[in-house]
Amino acid sequence: MLRQYELVDRVLSYDPEADEAMLNRAYVFSVNAHGTQKRASGDPYFSHPIEVAGILTELRLDDETIATAILHDTVEDTVATPQEIERLFGGNVARLVDGVTKLSRIEAQTESERAAENLRKFLLAMSDDIRVLLVKLADRLHNMRTLHFIKSEDKRRRIARETMDIYAPLAERIGMYEFMKEMQTLAFRELEPEAYExxxxxxxxxxxxxxxxxxxxxxxxxxxxxxxxxxxxxxxxxxxxxxxxxxxxxxxxxxxxxxxxxxxxxxxxxxxxxxxxxxxxxxxxxxxxxxxxxxxxxxxxxxxxxxxxxxxxxxxxxxxxxxxxxxxxxxxxxxxxxxAYKQGAVRPDTQVPWISDLVEILEAAESPEELLEHTRMAMYADRIFAFSPKGELIQLPKGATPIDFAYAVHTDLGDQAVGAKINGRVVPLRTAIQNGDSVQILRSKGQIPQPNWLNFAITGKARAAIRRHQRLKARDERLELGRKLYDDIVARLPVPVGAEGVAEALKRLNLADLDALLEAIALRKLSDAQVLEALMPGSGGGDDAHHAPPQRHAITITGLTPGVAFDLAECCRPVPGDRIVGIRREGEGIAVHDIACPQIGDEGDWVDLSWGERAEGGIARIAVTLKNEPGALGAVATLIGAQKANILGLRLDNRDTTFHTNTIDLEVRNAAHLTRLLAALNAAEAVSEARRL
Missing domain, CATH: 3.30.460.10 (Beta Polymerase, domain 2)
Structure with a gap:
């Protein structure tokens, strides 16, 4: 361990104007604060922050950063307070120490939640001052050097995996390759000992x-x-x-x-x-x-x-x-x-712009697992270079698509992307960008992020933005659906209920506000009877949701997005024009079935639904049996196109010497359109039979 005068002399050797008194105060404060605490190796605990500071002197860092390294564990592991650090060492050092300090006392249910919450605080502090990251990386490097002293194999492997997934990529992203290599080597030795040896x-x-x-x-x-x-x-x-x-x-x-x-x-x-x-x-x-x-x-x-x-x-x-x-x-x-001491501060946004991407991911992530997943995506992958039409250079991971490129330029551009040109040629949004490509994003103000973009977006920033939009849209549609169901429930009350009655109902149901009630109704977390009873005690007739009176008015699903507020059942695939019914089960969107579907069970509430006057567009599945002769399938495809329907999927199910049967998924306007299409197919010479599945 470095002695006090040795550490101070190191700093003064490259920065004669360093605050020697502050460094001495920090050293003594850390030794006294950690007192008799021991590390797993048996060494005094204060040897760790001193060695971390020593690592940072090799980088010739300024006196505030060195003081932060000396003090970085005092708030977390001793009785020292942030106010005490600020009083003795100034606001800058206090802010840096707070940024490095883990949220060790956070009450989280899972290890991933603790890791994500620590990462969340760390990223925010890092975006404010990159020196937080420098201290944290030196701290992790010294911990990895002494990892073998920890007796628990599970704990060693957890620390090594966290180092490999988060800290080594962070070191690489800011160009500290020696830190990255040593951390990877030490983590690799723990995670894959046989391969390492x-x-x-x-x-x-x-x-x-x-x-x-x-x-x-x-x-x-x-x-x-x-x-x-x-x-x-x-x-x-x-x-x-x-x-x-x-x-x-x-x-x-x-x-x-x-x-x-x-x-x-x-x-x-x-x-x-x-x-x-x-x-x-x-x-x-x-x-x-x-x-x-x-x-x-x-x-x-x-x-x-x-x-x-x-x-x-x-x-x-x-x-x-x-x-x-x-x-x-x-x-x-x-x-x-x-x-380095003689160069002064560098703005994080000009030196490491990817940090702002991480902060965007942080703001968009819903769960700890999502935050960790997207952050690792942003830090890991090998990079390629692509150019905007104005010649701006955009770095992306290998396998990135125009959607990733659009979100890398600006979130609004990603949200409004409708197509792309790569090297002047119009291509699908799922096309992989190659190194050196020139990419132009085609946009429309009427466009919104599409759920299927998640199938080919690979950057954490793009996936986080798409998921965030889907969550917000899903909530809006749940509120819309819940409002319609709520209005129908209220209409069954013998007398109207006032604002005070609604407020009392929310208290009885232990809900924060009316929006929370609407969401609970849409997701069937509350039965109709429970809502009635809360609004007007004695009117619910018990808590059995299955015996609640049916809705009086059909609820239109026009304008709601399949897969968000409701799901079109795969078993019957209803399209506009079919008679439909909704099945509402707890925690799920409404499942929309054809009224004659044999798969409708007894579970859940039945909700009377209608398509609405302007409902148009659906996906139907048909089976077409063709004569086994050249050109038969081509003739069917031509006929479908002539009928203004779009083939989304085709599968050969059965084939013999005379016939072959294909299952085709079609995008049609409504049930009448599908009926005309089936009639045209059955009239074709190449078709033996065409029927809806």
Whole structure:
């Protein structure tokens, strides 16, 4: 553990104007506050925050950040208060300590809820000041270095998984690759011990085989020297987790991986980066598809470098990174390089714009599981680059679609997307964007997010926005449906009920407001009899919902969205024009059936429904038996198109030498339209029979 004077001297060595007195006060305060507390290793607890501060001095961070590191566990684990921290160390340090502090006392039902709530607070604090993240990453790194002292295997694995899922990707996103690699290696050792040991042993054997890394590094350095480029060349083997990940993705053994060695050439200027690249490519053949220019197109975290892979000899493939010293500092320390004492503060929104995406996800997420899922999506995936029509560069994960692109530009653009052009060609919204594509989003103010977008949207930001819209729309439709059911219930009362009566009913039902009552009615959490009894005691006639009087008036479902306020039953697939009935079951939307559907059971309330005068559009399923001859299916498709119906799905169910039967899902206007279509199909020469299922 660093002694007090050693830690202070480290800070003063790179920042002579640091507040020495504050650092000394913080050290003494932390030691006294933690007192006799012990870590799992048996060391005094205060050794942990001191070591975290020591890690951050290696990044040459300012005195407030170092003080925060020293104090970061005092509010959570001792009797110290935020007010005390602010009085002794100032508002900035108090705010940073509060941002790092976990919500350890939160009452949550599940581990995922605790993790999500901690992540929620952490993301908000990080969006306000990125130094919160720097301290948190150093804290997690030291905890991972001492993870082996924890006796509980389950706890070790939980911490390792959280590190792999959240903290290592966070380090990567702000360009702190050394932090990322060490955290991944330590987490990998805990989560996959056998794989870690196997890969480590093989790497040690390869390293001792003729010192190949040293020989290749000397060869690269000599080549650049002969070309008149002064450089520092170093080489290393890739870390075990990186190798294991490639083995898993490519389904190959370690011996089949030919790029487990990486070399770095640091030169003086940007121009020399490209000159060095030319010398290397002229000397050794380039591996196709492995060149990346992050100088002209930096990563979103500011990382800049040239990457290439070459065949060095007959059986050796190596990766080479070429960068200047400034680029190397950015690559080593990422955003921390901008927080060095002499550079001052950097606005989070200009340095790490993806943080604002995480905050949007935070605001849109409904459940802890959803927050964790979308945050991991935003932090993990490999990236591609796409361009807007104005030339703006947008970074996206591999496999992203125009929907992801639209939401990355602006939430409103995503909400209103109706189509897209990729490289000038109109494409479906589900089309995967390729690296370097130019993407134009076609929009309409009348458009709203569609539920099926979730089938191909892959970014956390897009999925969170779509789900949020669906939740809001679902609530609005539940309120509309609940209002119609409520009005019908109230109409059965012997006399009208006033505002005071409604207020008393809400108290009896333990509901916050009328909206809560309407939602409960729509979802059948309350029976009609219970609502009647609450509104006017003695009028309910008991709590048995199945014996409640039927609704007097048909409830129109026009304008409500299938799958939100109600579901069109799969068994009978009613379309406008069919006589329908609704089945209302607890916790679900109303299931809409054809009145003659044999699948209607006795469970739930029956609700009299009607389509409404302007109802149009539905999906019907038909079975068409065709003659087994060339062109028969084409003739049916042509006839369906001529009848202005749209084929949504087709499945071959049965085929013999004479006939074959197909099940077809059709988008039709109403029941009359479907009847005309079936009549036309049955009149066609190629059709033996067409009937509705």
């Amino acid at each position: 196997s890969i480590t042993r093989r790497l040690e054997a390869l390293e001792s085989d003729g010192h190949r890394i040293e020989k290749i590094a000397k060869g690269l350095g000599a080549l650049l020297d002969r070309g008149g480029i002064h450089s520092d060349v170093s080489g290393r083997q890739k870390h075990p987790y990186s190798i294991w990940k490639k083995m898993s993705e490519r389904h190959v053994s370690l011996e089949q991986l030919s790029d487990i060695m990486a070399f770095r050439a640091i030169v003086d200027t940007e121009e020399e980066c490209y000159r060095a690249l030319g010398l290397i490519h002229r000397k050794w053949p380039m591996v196709p598809g492995r060149f990346k220019d992050y100088i002209s197109t930096p990563k979103r975290n500011g990382y800049r470098s040239l990457h290439t892979s070459v065949f060095f000899g007959e059986d050796t493939r190596v990766e080479v990174q070429i960068r200047t010293r400034d680029m190397h500092a950015q690559a080593e320390f990422g955003i921390a390089a901008h927080w």
